[in-house]
Amino acid sequence: MNGVVPDVSVIVRSMARPTLDTALASLAVQHGATMEVLVVAASGSTHPPLGTSCGPHTLRLIASSVGLQRSAAANAGLDEAHGEWITFLDDDDRFEPDHVGALLSAAKATPAANVITSYAKAVHRDGNVAMVGQPFSLAQLYERNFIHLSSALVSRSLVTQGARFDESLDVLEDWDFMLQLAQRATFHFVPLASFQWNADAGESGAGRGANHDAAKFATFRDRVYGKWSATHDALIARTQPLLERALDSARQRRFDDAQALCDDVLAISPNDPWALNLRAMVLNRQGRVEEARRVQAIAVAVRPLDASFVYNLAQLDRAAGDLEAARRNARKASELAPTSLQRAP
Numbered sequence: 001m002n003g004v005v006p007d008v009s010v011i012v013r014s015m016a017r018p019t020l021d022t023a024l025a026s027l028a029v030q031h032g033a034t035m036e037v038l039v040v041a042a043s044g045s046t047h048p049p050l051g052t053s054c055g056p057h058t059l060r061l062i063a064s065s066v067g068l069q070r071s072a073a074a075n076a077g078l079d080e081a082h083g084e085w086i087t088f089l090d091d092d093d094r095f096e097p098d099h100v101g102a103l104l105s106a107a108k109a110t111p112a113a114n115v116i117t118s119y120a121k122a123v124h125r126d127g128n129v130a131m132v133g134q135p136f137s138l139a140q141l142y143e144r145n146f147i148h149l150s151s152a153l154v155s156r157s158l159v160t161q162g163a164r165f166d167e168s169l170d171v172l173e174d175w176d177f178m179l180q181l182a183q184r185a186t187f188h189f190v191p192l193a194s195f196q197w198n199a200d201a202g203e204s205g206a207g208r209g210a211n212h213d214a215a216k217f218a219t220f221r222d223r224v225y226g227k228w229s230a231t232h233d234a235l236i237a238r239t240q241p242l243l244e245r246a247l248d249s250a251r252q253r254r255f256d257d258a259q260a261l262c263d264d265v266l267a268i269s270p271n272d273p274w275a276l277n278l279r280a281m282v283l284n285r286q287g288r289v290e291e292a293r294r295v296q297a298i299a300v301a302v303r304p305l306d307a308s309f310v311y312n313l314a315q316l317d318r319a320a321g322d323l324e325a326a327r328r329n330a331r332k333a334s335e336l337a338p339t340s341l342q343r344a345p
Contacts, residue, residue, distance in 0.1 A: 006036045007034045007084055007085060007104055008036075009035070010027055010035055010088070011074065011077030011078070011088045012024070013040050013088070013091065015042055024059075026089075027089065028055025030095060033101045035057040035058075036060065036081075037058065039059065039060070039061050039062065042070075042073040047064075062076050070171065071170075084156055085107060086154045087152060090150070093197050093198055103118065103152075106153075113185075113187060114185050115153070116188050117133065118151045118191070120133055120193075120195050125200055130199075133146060134189070136271060141178060148197055151192075158185055166227075172220045179228055243275060245261050262275045266279075277296065277299045277309055280316065290320055293319075305336060307333045308333075
């Protein structure tokens with residue numbers, strides 16, 4: 001490294017697939033950041049040698065005499081990373097040319113954050129494309145993972161503090177890693193979609209389509225749930241009484257008290273969807289409809305499959321006079337829970 005610390009270390013877990021060349025080519029054209037590319041030979045001793053550069057960026061092969069499962073390969077990359085920030089790319093995915101630079105710019109613009117997240121553009125073999133990702137919510141992260149490793153930029157200081165991949169997890173190691181980070185990090189979401197995830201490629205079983213093994217996924221999902229259940233329960237024990245007091249205050253029209261209690265919950269549990277939902281209700285009762293609508297939109301963004309949240313947003317859309325949005329959100333809510341909701345406005 002010649003004593004120069006790169007902005008970003010990109011860890012590539014490689015099974016020496018033919019697509020590795022495409023992944024590396026997408027790294028070679030990254031701009032807006034100095035990078036080191038660390039290719040971890042997860043396939044073991046059969047991995048072919050590589051050069052020492054990837055476009056203008058340095059390239060190193062992290063050799064292994066044995067095959068490495070996903071979490072062990074990720075840790076091997078962490079052990080060798082020198083960058084101020086770290087991200088990941090598997091050998092069957094790719095970045096758009098401005099991906100790393102844009103995430104780094106977002107990090108510089110929000111110095112209080114030490115994890116930057118964005119969308120993953122999930123591309124399927126049948127041509128369907130879906131956006132995966134959302135603003136950070138601690139409560140929701142305990143329920144499901146919505147952060148792809150390759151759509152995130154992680155401060156190496158968090159690794160120095162002890163964040164590692166759990167090598168007992170064959171899959172969903174990324175979810176567990178994000179939960180570890182969530183105990184000590186400040187997250188910031190930016191609406192970029194510059195990472196292409198080939199969601200049904202690979203053989204992990206944790207992807208989509210042909211790369212989804214339902215039984216394997218459920219096994220490791222339940223392991224993650226079990227590992228974090230006590231921490232999750234402790235969060236609920238802190239926030240639930242505050243939410244109940246906030247609701248009681250709102251019913252008694254003590255709106256300032258209700259808002260303060262919601263803010264207390266949000267300080268403990270960033271973007272807690274129930275606190276946001278209640279705060280939007282309070283703002284609406286105060287006649288602050290547009291502000292309520294903005295808050296409810298965040299609640300829906302972090303809990304998108306909750307029909308009641310979506311329907312509440314539709315009601316606020318209607319109150320604001322935006323009938324097109326009201327109809328759209330009411331239809332969406334109806335699709336999520338067709339028997340429990342009223343007709344679209």
